[in-house]
Amino acid sequence: MAHLALGPARLNMPPALLWALGWLLAGLGAGAMAWHRRLQAARRARLVRMRPQTPAPPAALHPVRWDDGFAWLGHRLSSPKTRERWRARLEAAQLPWSPEAAIGMWVVAIVAATLGLEALAVFARLPAVDRLLFPAVGGGVAYLFGPAHLRTLADRRRQEFAEAFPDVLDLLAVSLAAGLTWEAALGYLIPELEGTVRHVLDLLWQDLKLGLSRREALERLARRTGLEAVERVATLVIQAEQLGSSLYEALTREAEGLRAARLSQARERATRLPVQMTIPIVFFLLPALYVVLLGPAALNVLKTLAGGG
Numbered sequence: 001m002a003h004l005a006l007g008p009a010r011l012n013m014p015p016a017l018l019w020a021l022g023w024l025l026a027g028l029g030a031g032a033m034a035w036h037r038r039l040q041a042a043r044r045a046r047l048v049r050m051r052p053q054t055p056a057p058p059a060a061l062h063p064v065r066w067d068d069g070f071a072w073l074g075h076r077l078s079s080p081k082t083r084e085r086w087r088a089r090l091e092a093a094q095l096p097w098s099p100e101a102a103i104g105m106w107v108v109a110i111v112a113a114t115l116g117l118e119a120l121a122v123f124a125r126l127p128a129v130d131r132l133l134f135p136a137v138g139g140g141v142a143y144l145f146g147p148a149h150l151r152t153l154a155d156r157r158r159q160e161f162a163e164a165f166p167d168v169l170d171l172l173a174v175s176l177a178a179g180l181t182w183e184a185a186l187g188y189l190i191p192e193l194e195g196t197v198r199h200v201l202d203l204l205w206q207d208l209k210l211g212l213s214r215r216e217a218l219e220r221l222a223r224r225t226g227l228e229a230v231e232r233v234a235t236l237v238i239q240a241e242q243l244g245s246s247l248y249e250a251l252t253r254e255a256e257g258l259r260a261a262r263l264s265q266a267r268e269r270a271t272r273l274p275v276q277m278t279i280p281i282v283f284f285l286l287p288a289l290y291v292v293l294l295g296p297a298a299l300n301v302l303k304t305l306a307g308g309g
Contacts, residue, residue, distance in 0.1 A: 070104030
């Protein structure tokens with residue numbers, strides 16, 4: 001009878017207590033399993049430390065990077081001429097990407113924009129003409145955005161370098177006057193610079209360290225920047241090297257000429273400014289001014305006419 005009395009008591013336990021016991025048992029089991037895995041991991045670590053060190057894998061077995069897929073796609077979808085053109089664009093924009101990876105990302109962006117706008121048009125239940133127009137516009141914008149963005153970055157870098165180039169020439173001239181060679185002057189000057197100027201001159205310094213002649217390194221610098229001033233300086237340095245003339249005076253005169261040209265360009269832009277401001281003033285400022293000045297008078301005239309009528 002005692003056993004029969006205990007049976008219903010066990011069956012009539014509250015559900016909350018049963019849930020608590022179940023969760024407690026599950027937690028104890030999970031903790032025991034975690035502790036067992038931790039002991040196994042510690043044992044494996046001790047065994048690994050006891051083993052002799054194996055040589056590192058060769059460099060060819062490098063892990064796959066995020067841009068490898070884009071590079072593979074760009075290599076398959078582009079010609080050598082196209083990759084060379086994109087390499088020039090990336091060098092001008094100072095982006096550390098390979099042309100294959102850039103082309104692959106560009107193609108993926110075009111496809112993503114086309115399919116995304118097509119899905120949006122289908123989801124919005126647009127007419128059939130709009131379903132064809134939306135993806136075409138999206139793909140066209142993505143197609144034009146890539147090269148246009150690179151040109152914008154290249155123009156910005158080129159402008160930054162052109163603004164700082166006269167100061168760089170002065171510093172080089174002072175270093176040469178102090179008795180340093182051209183390579184030593186560059187090596188002393190580059191750590192003191194920053195931004196675009198440092199990046200461009202660092203590429204020049206790397207070309208010189210790789211064994212290129214001064215003429216070849218300067219010609220590559222002129223092609224990389226696309227500035228006439230850099231081409232003139234390269235010609236001056238090459239002529240001074242061939243004729244044995246003073247490079248200090250040539251660099252100083254070139255820096256003064258660049259500053260004078262920049263000042264004349266600033267004055268020319270200042271003289272064109274009133275003409276350029278005419279259109280915004282006529283179309284944007286004058287209508288608002290007429291509304292502010294003549295608006296109350298016009299309202300009073302309308303009220304007077306309405307009251308008189």
